[in-house]
Amino acid sequence: MNYQLLDSGHLRKLEQVGPYRLIRPALNAFWGPSLPASEWEAADAVFTRDSSGGGKWSFRNRLPEAWFAEWGGFELKMKPTGFGHLGFFAEQYRNWDFFRSPESGLGEGTKALNLFAYSGVGSMAMAQAGASVCHLDASRGMIEWGQENMTRNPQVPDAIRWIADDVNKFTMREVRRGNKYNLIALDPPTFGRGSNGQVWKIEDDLPKLLARCNELRDRSRPFTVVLSCHSPGFSILVLERLAEAAFGRGGEFESFEMTVPESTGRELPAGISVRCRVK
DSSP, X not given: OBEEEEEEETTEEEEEETTEEEEEEOTTOOSOOSSOHHHHHTOSEEEEEOTTSOXXXXXXXXXOSOEEEEETTEEEEEOOOTTSOOSSOGGGHHHHHHHHSGGGOOOTTOEEEEESXXXXXXXXXXXXXXXXXXXXXXXXXXXXXXXXXXXXXXXXXSOEEEEESOHHHHHHHHHHHTOOBSEEEEOOOSEEEOTTSOXXXXXXXXXXXXXXXXXXXXXXXOEEEEEEEOOTXXXXXXXXXXXXXXXXXXXXXXXXXXXXXXXXXXXXXXXXXXXXXXX
């Protein structure tokens, strides 16, 4: 069964996640819902945020610990987490399609690096394009989640190297090793901690990380960086200027607001993405 965003409004979103219907926060959905209240009342579980930044699930019907549903051309493990996540970000589907397209520049003999790579969906799309992929996330649990997703998608070549490490330490080592990549994707959090408690602050660390990505760039052919962001204060123009500072002017940009299509025919905004191609 598929994932589908059914409706949004009053700072919430109504989702059909395989056989189960869930309500989760959508903090920019300032409008009213399109569907009748009866559709929302049929939800099996609701996640509510609290003042500490976390939240809790309220279950109206019993759900399994985890299940599988399809989205973006993949069968993915769905699991309600303590942060209100499910194990994938639906708004990234356009980037997954891009990775699989000729426009990405990926193919046989290319190398891709996926940073803050979460549960592996982007990495699987890169591998489908024919690239050799390095998948990096600080959470070993997310690495295992991604490997489980791989087992459910036999159409994906076994071309992903799974690494649990701090993004700054890993990219510094890659620079010293002289490794080069044809495409690098980043979806950095606003704040986070590495595998050994290292602190990540996007306003401090992202410019330095992008500079290291420039050192990891394969200059023998066109290079692409795909940068996504959900952090307040980081607009498309901000990301484009950060990319220019790291990779130089003259890059070709494709920038857009990430959205998730609703069954109502509308779109729910969910972050921004900037693709920069450097020749």
